[in-house]
Amino acid sequence: MPKNHTFPTLFDEVLQLNISKLKQWEYLKSGQVRTGTITWSRNGTSTGSISIKVNTYSNQPYIELDYKFREEPRNYKVNLVSIPSNLGKGVIWYFLCPETNKRCRKLYSVSGYFLHRQAFRGCMYESQTKSKTWRQIEKVYGSYFDSEKNYELLYSKHFKKFYNGKPTKRYLKLMKRINEADRFTLSEIEQLFHL
Incomplete structure (x- = not known):
């Protein structure tokens, strides 16, 4: 009997939070608390949105995520960490995954929570398929x-x-x-x- 096909979840197709984008949108300036909304779309159609609060003023910087997943409200914090830039100018920001405790520049939402890619099983990048x-x-x-x-x-x-x-x-x-x-x-x- 032939094996059933398994179609993995692709990281390229799920919602992502990206440190580079947050920096580009000026959420990561030192010593500030800033709120806003991130909206994702594909081919002009909205695929999701999330309210965020980024606090770089606190001793422990964080991003607070507030959204609904399948009509269930989700609200939690993801800590942010920074290291000095190797160019000697400024800092480089990272998310600290609440599940794996790993530093990362992108968080993926596969099971309704934004986590590091290693927190998910059976997921791949498109190029791996x-x-x-x-x-x-x-x-x-x-x-x-x-x-x-x-x-x-x-x-x-x-x-x-x-x-x-x-x-x-x-x-x-x-x-x-x-x-x-x-x-x-x-x-x-x-x-x-x-x-």
Whole structure:
């Protein structure tokens, strides 16, 4: 008797809280208490929202989450920790997962609570579900498939190409991927999909 298919929950498709976004939205400035609402959407349709309160004024900084999961109210705090930046300017913020006690930059909501990815069983990233053949194709032609995304990143508002007069590692890596994409001819790509 054949085994039933199991379709794992994908981290890429669940709601996420991201430290980088909180910093971008100025929730993580030192010595403040700030409230707001985060709303998620996919293809223009709202998929969820959450009220947050970020307290960096307290001796133990935290983010308080207030939302409903399947009509059941949820309200709890997730501690925030910071470490000095290796550049000597400012600090780097992390969530401290209430379940695993691990520092992380993203929290995922799989079972109705926002936790570190290791708190969940049977969850994967989309890239982990791809076949070996597809991963090999992606390795060779991935830069071509991602070329539009790479150009958008290159010309995005806050992308730093140079630091102290030298090209950044991120810029050099991006340019390498763009140049790799440019080496493929249209006929090579067409042959790939006519196999």
